Amino acid sequence: MRIARIAQPDGLAFAAIEGEGDDLVAAEIADEPFGKPTFTGRRWPLADVRLLAPFLPPKIVCVGRNYADHAAELGNEVPAEPLIFLKPNTAVVGPNAEIRLPAASERVEFEGELAVVIGVGGRDIPVERAMGSVLGYTIANDVTARDIQRSEVQFTRAKSYDTFCPLGPWVETEFDPTDVAIRTELDGEVKQDGRTSQLVHDIPALISFISTVMTLRPLDVILTGTPAGVGPMRPGQSVSVTIDGLGTLTNTAAAR
Incomplete structure (x- = not known):
């Protein structure tokens, strides 16, 4: 699974990046992205959101x-x-x-x-x-x-x-x-x-x-x-x- 952090129309969110090539889609994750993710059902073409650093590492x-x-x-x-x-x-x-x-x-x-x-x-x-x-x-x-x-x-x-x-x-x-x-x-x-x-x-x-x-x-x-x-x-x-x-x-x- 490709896990990203994005800026979407309503704010920041974690998302799973689905698809290949030019057809990538960001599927919003509700809570904890790095365990068993729960999806909200909201999806955006990757071109409509902004990719951020995936997370802030402790070190x-x-x-x-x-x-x-x-x-x-x-x-x-x-x-x-x-x-x-x-x-x-x-x-x-x-x-x-x-x-x-x-x-x-x-x-x-x-x-x-x-x-x-x-x-x-x-x-x-x-x-x-x-x-x-x-x-x-x-x-x-x-x-x-x-x-x-x-x-x-x-x-x-x-x-x-x-x-x-x-x-x-x-x-x-x-x-x-x-x-x-x-x-x-x-x-x-x-x-x-x-x-x-x-x-x-x-x-x-x-x-x-x-x-x-x-x-x-x-x-x-x-x-x-x-x-x-x-x-x-x-x-x-x-x-x-x-x-x-x-x-x-x-x-x-x-x-x-």
């Missing part, structure tokens, strides 16, 4: 240098253990929202990523049970002020500006992330072109490792890393991240 755990080719392009070694850091949930924006480029940075870059949404969560989750903790998957752009990242010991400021974590367009609860294509386009030109099978540390390993450090809660998000090809955005440029089977997340860069 966003990011994984750095998890594609060997991306680590190499930045001159870094592949870490033996997952390299993790956090983004604040105040960085989250939805599809078609602006990515605001801060004046403090001269080089803000896109990083298209597969995002894992936690369902059950827990602590010290064994690898063999890790996938049972997953609610679903969505798409993320781990926007990074690269010049700031390179100038500081830790990543917090470079990764945490408001609008630096676009999420969407929805959460897909029935999806096999093992080997799917992930592509990022800047103004229609392909910049990143990888596959999730290239992850250095796979999803079960990430969930298990992170859960030994911090308790994972329902709706926490794990950003699994980005393939090679990251690059800068300028005001007015459009960046689209597509993951086969999940859809496309598009945002436009703008001056802050």
Whole structure:
């Protein structure tokens, strides 16, 4: 099921996205969207509503240098253990929202990523049970002020500006992330072109490792890393991240 949060004529709502291609419909969900949803019966063509970020994660755990080719392009070694850091949930924006480029940075870059949404969560989750903790998957752009990242010991400021974590367009609860294509386009030109099978540390390993450090809660998000090809955005440029089977997340860069 594809679960989205939408702005519809009467306000905000959760909805299941049904159909394919140009015939997508948003079917309103009454209450809890991530359990057994109850539908209100109200439906809108997707073109008549606005997609928002699917939800606000309690925390966003990011994984750095998890594609060997991306680590190499930045001159870094592949870490033996997952390299993790956090983004604040105040960085989250939805599809078609602006990515605001801060004046403090001269080089803000896109990083298209597969995002894992936690369902059950827990602590010290064994690898063999890790996938049972997953609610679903969505798409993320781990926007990074690269010049700031390179100038500081830790990543917090470079990764945490408001609008630096676009999420969407929805959460897909029935999806096999093992080997799917992930592509990022800047103004229609392909910049990143990888596959999730290239992850250095796979999803079960990430969930298990992170859960030994911090308790994972329902709706926490794990950003699994980005393939090679990251690059800068300028005001007015459009960046689209597509993951086969999940859809496309598009945002436009703008001056802050």
